[in-house]
Amino acid sequence: MAAESADLVILGGGSGGYACALRASQLGKSVILIDRDKLGGTCLHRGCIPTKALLHAAEVADSARESEAFGVRATLDGIDMPKVNAYRDQVVGRLYKGLQGLVKSRNVHMVEGTGRLVGPNAVQVGDTIYTGTTVVLATGSYARTLPGLEIGGRIMTSDQALELDYVPKSVIVLGGGVIGVEFASIWRSFGAEVTVVEALPHLVPNEDEACSKALERAFRKRGITLSLGVRFASATQNADGVQVGLEDGTTLQADLLLVAVGRGPSTAGMGFDEQGITMDRGWVLVDDRLRTNLPNVYAVGDITPGLQLAHRGFQQGIFVAEEIAGLNPEVIPDINIPRVTYCEPEVASVGLTEAQAREQYGEAVTVYEYNLGGNGKSQILATTGFIKLVQRTDGPVVGVHMVGSRVGEQIGEAQLIVNWEANPQDVASLIHAHPTQNEAMGEAHLALAGKPLHAHA
Numbered sequence: 001m002a003a004e005s006a007d008l009v010i011l012g013g014g015s016g017g018y019a020c021a022l023r024a025s026q027l028g029k030s031v032i033l034i035d036r037d038k039l040g041g042t043c044l045h046r047g048c049i050p051t052k053a054l055l056h057a058a059e060v061a062d063s064a065r066e067s068e069a070f071g072v073r074a075t076l077d078g079i080d081m082p083k084v085n086a087y088r089d090q091v092v093g094r095l096y097k098g099l100q101g102l103v104k105s106r107n108v109h110m111v112e113g114t115g116r117l118v119g120p121n122a123v124q125v126g127d128t129i130y131t132g133t134t135v136v137l138a139t140g141s142y143a144r145t146l147p148g149l150e151i152g153g154r155i156m157t158s159d160q161a162l163e164l165d166y167v168p169k170s171v172i173v174l175g176g177g178v179i180g181v182e183f184a185s186i187w188r189s190f191g192a193e194v195t196v197v198e199a200l201p202h203l204v205p206n207e208d209e210a211c212s213k214a215l216e217r218a219f220r221k222r223g224i225t226l227s228l229g230v231r232f233a234s235a236t237q238n239a240d241g242v243q244v245g246l247e248d249g250t251t252l253q254a255d256l257l258l259v260a261v262g263r264g265p266s267t268a269g270m271g272f273d274e275q276g277i278t279m280d281r282g283w284v285l286v287d288d289r290l291r292t293n294l295p296n297v298y299a300v301g302d303i304t305p306g307l308q309l310a311h312r313g314f315q316q317g318i319f320v321a322e323e324i325a326g327l328n329p330e331v332i333p334d335i336n337i338p339r340v341t342y343c344e345p346e347v348a349s350v351g352l353t354e355a356q357a358r359e360q361y362g363e364a365v366t367v368y369e370y371n372l373g374g375n376g377k378s379q380i381l382a383t384t385g386f387i388k389l390v391q392r393t394d395g396p397v398v399g400v401h402m403v404g405s406r407v408g409e410q411i412g413e414a415q416l417i418v419n420w421e422a423n424p425q426d427v428a429s430l431i432h433a434h435p436t437q438n439e440a441m442g443e444a445h446l447a448l449a450g451k452p453l454h455a456h457a
């Protein structure tokens, strides 16, 4: 058995793992980074980037379809899915190449292969044992399904949906969370008949209810059928399509069924249990400094319970690298991590929802909703929606919740406001450029500071 060692051995080269590797090497540490697949993980190859490329193509399709309203004569002849996929692959390919170059330039030792934790600080890949002063587990997540619902043929997860080289005529999307609504939005823009089935009463159920309801209205207006508060019962498929039974007795029929019911931790069979790591239903449990119960073993990204987001993985990876370098980095609570749901219209939020704020602060909560109807750029884009602020009465803004085309681009300022605990007056005294959608952020704070400009008091 061969042996190698480094300051850091990182298992998994996705968002969490590679961010940790890059930052650690910047801080002078030697790093071994192990991945069984492609550097970049889910986000780059099967998640954030490919889906956002499809969403951009979807936006182009919508622009062509709606061009008449803007006085532009264009027709949408159809969607050439192989070409859409080629465009997407080009985007992914360029980023992949850049990332490979970056990792190489930082002297990170990449190891290709499946790793298994075989000692408290040792990972085995093939015939080699890699020992680290610190070990970081970053093996990510996989698309889950429901008991009795087998993936295959016309029943697929996001992994297979991204491989489709045609636009289905009709789709049932099981799950109205972030991944479900993204695909529903893409397929609808590409011309498919789409039905979303969600067991909870609302789409994107983790968001402020006002956002969920606004998204539901917008989706219905786009011709997306919603079946909310109804549980899935069964699915069968044959040459003609897939038949989905719901617990209320309804049967739905479509070309495809997308199962988007969440993602589970990718930890089975990796030796974590055997080494005595404390786990809960496959999740690796960590404290607020991302330490597992084993000394010098950390875990980052989707295998830890909480928000499954690439930028959370990046931040956690950087955090661990800085922590072991003795830089004492600041903990960012999950609630203050920005969240964007990329569909048309977009939903973006950070901080407490109104309900969470009321639970925490009781009556001492002030809420203000600025309607995008008063925002020039939103009118130009012909989008509707709002920016909702949740404030601790006479105190800082603790939550920002937005719906509308492109509002995801506003999340940067929103997360500074919440994380820097800004009062409405602090934001109101700053200037927001005209005419931008960002102005709506300024207007909302002006209103909450008691001096609304383009809004009724």
Ligand SMILES: Cc1cc2nc3c(=O)[nH]c(=O)nc-3n(C[C@H](O)[C@H](O)[C@H](O)COP(=O)(O)OP(=O)(O)OC[C@H]3O[C@@H](n4cnc5c(N)ncnc54)[C@H](O)[C@@H]3O)c2cc1C
Binding pocket: 011, 012, 013, 014, 015, 016, 017, 034, 035, 036, 037, 038, 039, 040, 041, 042, 043, 044, 046, 047, 048, 049, 051, 113, 114, 115, 116, 138, 139, 140, 141, 158, 179, 266, 270, 300, 301, 302, 303, 308, 309, 310, 311, 312, 313, 342
């Ligand atoms: C369809 C979809 C869309 C998404 N869109 C967004 C988005 O827009 N924004 C956002 O923030 N997040 C999005 N996400 C979530 C995001 O992709 C994940 O949160 C992120 O990739 C998690 O990073 P990670 O490092 O924890 O795990 P991963 O990216 O999953 O990386 C884990 C890596 O570990 C490797 N690995 C696993 N086990 C082993 C082993 N035993 N040995 C060696 N290597 C191993 C895998 O090959 C993989 O490369 C999306 C996810 C999906 C599925």
